[in-house]
Amino acid sequence: MTRADAIVLALAAALLGGLYAHYWRAGPPARIAEIRRGGELVQRVSLDHEARIRVAGPRGTSVLETRAGAIRFLSSPCPQQFCVHSGWLHRGGEATACLPNHLSVQVLGGGQAFDAMVF
Amino acid sequence: MPFRLPRLALPLVLGALLSACDQAPQARTEQMLAFGTLVDITLVGVSDKVADEAFADARRDLEFMHEAWHPWKPGPMGRTNQLLQTGGWFSANPSVMPLIAPARRLERTSRGLFNPTLGKLEALWGFHTDERPEDRPPPAPEAIAALVKQAPSMEDIQVKGIRMRGTNPAVQLDVGGFAKGIAIDRVIARFRELGIENAIVNAGGDLRAIGRHGERPWRIGIRNPRGEGVIAAVEVSGDESVFTSGDYERYFIYKGKRYHHILDPRTGYPARGAVSVTVIHPDATTADAAATALFVAGPDQWESIARSMGVKDVMLVDESGKVYMTPSMARRVELLEDPKPPVVISGGGGGT
Amino acid sequence: MELQLQTTRDDHRVAWLAALAVAIHALESALPSPLPGVKPGLANVVTVAVLVLYGWRAAVWVSLLRVFAASLLLGTFLSPTFMMSLGGAAAALAALGLGSLLPGRGLSALGYSVLAAIAHMAGQFLLAWGLFVRHDALFVLLPVLMTAAVLTGIVNGIIAAAMLRRLRP
Numbered sequence: 001m002t003r004a005d006a007i008v009l010a011l012a013a014a015l016l017g018g019l020y021a022h023y024w025r026a027g028p029p030a031r032i033a034e035i036r037r038g039g040e041l042v043q044r045v046s047l048d049h050e051a052r053i054r055v056a057g058p059r060g061t062s063v064l065e066t067r068a069g070a071i072r073f074l075s076s077p078c079p080q081q082f083c084v085h086s087g088w089l090h091r092g093g094e095a096t097a098c099l100p101n102h103l104s105v106q107v108l109g110g111g112q113a114f115d116a117m118v119f
Numbered sequence: 120m121p122f123r124l125p126r127l128a129l130p131l132v133l134g135a136l137l138s139a140c141d142q143a144p145q146a147r148t149e150q151m152l153a154f155g156t157l158v159d160i161t162l163v164g165v166s167d168k169v170a171d172e173a174f175a176d177a178r179r180d181l182e183f184m185h186e187a188w189h190p191w192k193p194g195p196m197g198r199t200n201q202l203l204q205t206g207g208w209f210s211a212n213p214s215v216m217p218l219i220a221p222a223r224r225l226e227r228t229s230r231g232l233f234n235p236t237l238g239k240l241e242a243l244w245g246f247h248t249d250e251r252p253e254d255r256p257p258p259a260p261e262a263i264a265a266l267v268k269q270a271p272s273m274e275d276i277q278v279k280g281i282r283m284r285g286t287n288p289a290v291q292l293d294v295g296g297f298a299k300g301i302a303i304d305r306v307i308a309r310f311r312e313l314g315i316e317n318a319i320v321n322a323g324g325d326l327r328a329i330g331r332h333g334e335r336p337w338r339i340g341i342r343n344p345r346g347e348g349v350i351a352a353v354e355v356s357g358d359e360s361v362f363t364s365g366d367y368e369r370y371f372i373y374k375g376k377r378y379h380h381i382l383d384p385r386t387g388y389p390a391r392g393a394v395s396v397t398v399i400h401p402d403a404t405t406a407d408a409a410a411t412a413l414f415v416a417g418p419d420q421w422e423s424i425a426r427s428m429g430v431k432d433v434m435l436v437d438e439s440g441k442v443y444m445t446p447s448m449a450r451r452v453e454l455l456e457d458p459k460p461p462v463v464i465s466g467g468g469g470g471t
Numbered sequence: 472m473e474l475q476l477q478t479t480r481d482d483h484r485v486a487w488l489a490a491l492a493v494a495i496h497a498l499e500s501a502l503p504s505p506l507p508g509v510k511p512g513l514a515n516v517v518t519v520a521v522l523v524l525y526g527w528r529a530a531v532w533v534s535l536l537r538v539f540a541a542s543l544l545l546g547t548f549l550s551p552t553f554m555m556s557l558g559g560a561a562a563a564l565a566a567l568g569l570g571s572l573l574p575g576r577g578l579s580a581l582g583y584s585v586l587a588a589i590a591h592m593a594g595q596f597l598l599a600w601g602l603f604v605r606h607d608a609l610f611v612l613l614p615v616l617m618t619a620a621v622l623t624g625i626v627n628g629i630i631a632a633a634m635l636r637r638l639r640p
Contacts, residue, residue: 029615048505114339117340
């Protein structure tokens, strides 16, 4: 191992430390999300692979999408589309809902950044 | 090695270190369909028996209040509104009576910007239906002006003992601007009766939190009114309500223009200027009414109305994305948007 | 007239190393990853060995050969996976090129490997973010991915050093 090697290793360690400190401030990435209808648990989904989930509610079918540790409403049969506009949920505790369709999504694990969402 | 550690030392040290990790307290959360929305209730440090009773009571009480105070579906509020039209004295409905005093007080302290007597105006705009047809245009300016001229207000409701009468035919109670707040206050009061000291009641994105989450305060995320993601995070503890009023909650779009349901009593039209207002205040009733009133007040007037209502923590987002905050709110809120939006810190009633 | 190509021992060796790289690349593609297409870069053990033995240009050739040949072999030619492989290889080669310019004793196989691994992961991650996923939530995965890359870089470095010791007595 040369001196230059040692410097590279030291820089690598510093880089890793910095990355964890910066991007894991709110905890490690979330693992699963819970989808509920009218308060009842409909499905638990793992967030570490790509998937499309169709959930039926009183107003029709909402479609959710998971990818790379996050989940979002892709489409929903509601007039205001607040759920879709919420975008990707990835922090532990982050949640959104399609109130007209009685559906809610919440991300679990990953350090519980939030106990509740206000909107 | 100068000395040998006993073999037990390593597991003991590891055990000690692990026990220092954040031990999450026992939390029970339930989500229910109530009060016309999804209600999330979290209880901490409570036995299963008490938690089950609390959830059941909350569900029942919320449903009762929702039906009793519904602005247009048949029920106690509907009957009260009919009797108010007659101009004569009538026996006040026991479900509606408790709303009158707080409504009057809040209308006064908000200088009329919170006005729970605009039922006729809301109906005129079509917000008194579950489903407003897409192609229904906004009401004619003359109709709006006529109602605004009649100036309905809580002053037009007289109360004597248990009897009530209305002195202005334009008055129709619509307590949507603070009903959720009162309902949440009732639920929290019931929880306190049951001996529960740490809880959050979150009704469709507006909440009141008491106590803490075990060793740490409750962590609340505030959604971005326009785009995706979370705009801010705040910690609450003790006894605090966090309410948001926004132009995205109930609206319709006609010919490309958006008309939302928070009407300005002075003009009869949807209030302009603000996109969302978040208020933190101990009781939910005031927080709810203040969020509504300050939304109507907009970026120009919110400071003085916040002062007159005695509300210290306010965050207002205007149409350009600029964020206005009181100094007290700025101290406790963490803005999460990247890049940071422009922030104006001003107002704030009392305290440094 | 019969054409006979004169191949040297070095040519044989480079060809053998390139084939090894393709094999490693193919095997690595079977590994699961939280972010599709993003891999720690096991094949860079060959890139570094070729760099030390035959210089940067040779390393570039072998790397590009590896990426193209492996993608044809796996049927991913011109697919997003191919883009990611190419991006990672390009970033690693750029870093190695800069690293080889260091004065004095410079870097050994270990230092080169770690450097290449970090650049490889950074390149692939940014490509994944820019081209495919584009939401900031993705960055939560970066610390873990980069850790895997650095560890792979260290292991690769040790293996490459061992290989080099045998290949040039």
